[in-house]
Amino acid sequence: MKLPGKTVQRLSRYRRILYKYRYLEEPYIFSHDLARLLNINPVQVRRDLMLIGGSGNHRKGYHVKELMQLIGEKIDSEKGRKIILVGIGKLGQAIAEYLSDREMFQDIIALFDIDPVKVGKTMYDIPCFDIRDLSQMIKKKKVSIAILTVPSDYAVTIAELLIDSGIEGILNFTSVRLNTPENVFVQDFDIITSLEEMSYRLSLK
Amino acid sequence: MKLPGKTVQRLSRYRRILYKYRYLEEPYIFSHDLARLLNINPVQVRRDLMLIGGSGNHRKGYHVKELMQLIGEKIDSEKGRKIILVGIGKLGQAIAEYLSDREMFQDIIALFDIDPVKVGKTMYDIPCFDIRDLSQMIKKKKVSIAILTVPSDYAVTIAELLIDSGIEGILNFTSVRLNTPENVFVQDFDIITSLEEMSYRLSLK
DNA sequence: TTTCATTTGTTAATCTTTTAACAGCACAAA
């Protein structure tokens, strides 16, 4: 049963909130609490949970741990996905730290860079390898997702390398469009678009 | 006339593509070219352009410069918005460089940090000020948007300072939820959600 | 000049996502 994309995004967020709540003495949480913490509508929370077959107590709300478990069953892949980060500069390091810091339900297994000063080091508990080892690692460890934070000039070359090595998804932070085959998902990030959209929204007020 | 949010986002992207094309000898571009460059449907491009009253030549496509101009009229605010970046660490610097690098239709006027090593310097052509000067600058220069990249522990305090100083929108990169009044827009960024959504999508294949 | 292939502009249909509406349960308090 396919879940709506937006629902999956919210489930991911619910789970991280639940994670923080997991050891509080109150083992239950209300849909309106989750909603408030994400600035959304409580109905939407309940609807999302309904879609994954979640059920709460009419008086106490949803059982925190039970719900975390259920969300995991629905959105995580059975074996857990392996993730790598390519290009460990300013942005790559910020992301590496961010991801290693918090409870992730995915596995960042390696960083890659071309700079000999970085290669061989362990940063934020994640080992950094030479870009020449990228292909082998992807194949051997069955890495499914790569976060791409190399300088734009190298984006296309590295993306081709990733694809040839069998990567399935790329989170692309470079401003370069990647020409990928159908079966490789790409998600582009772009702060300028967000800035301009916010600017437009402000103008409407 | 209010444009759909998604359309505004795409218009922002069209414009950046057009910008690259502006001095090529061919002054026209087809909807399917724009579409291909963004991995979207050409009908969608035409529909977006229709919404802002754009019109193309049935044989040559859209006039690049004319279209750039038109998009600007529709999505930019008359006076141009001022933007600041708060917290110039790994992520903040990456964003500062990224934004100063490319043609922006918004104005990054200042960086703010608490670290005396950074304060007073000019980074990527943008001057960095002490966080104590934040409030005054926002009021004096009528800054409308802040990009928040301070450590999570400081997020709430700095956000309150921003709001009290009259900021209208915040792009929030910290993992902390900001409790803002109705009239202040917040947009949260979160790579974990994107990773988990991609992971889910890969599982569907 | 006429034909033809190609692209725009627009309406309608479809698909997706959010919100409204409300029945029914659970528990606390009377």
Next chain:
DNA sequence: TTTGTGCTGTTAAAAGATTAACAAATGAAA
């Protein structure tokens, strides 16, 4: 035991976004 409040679960309606379908325009080639 009964009543009332405040939740959940679900269906239906509304809103938002994408895609299909096709008429009309253009200009190149026949």
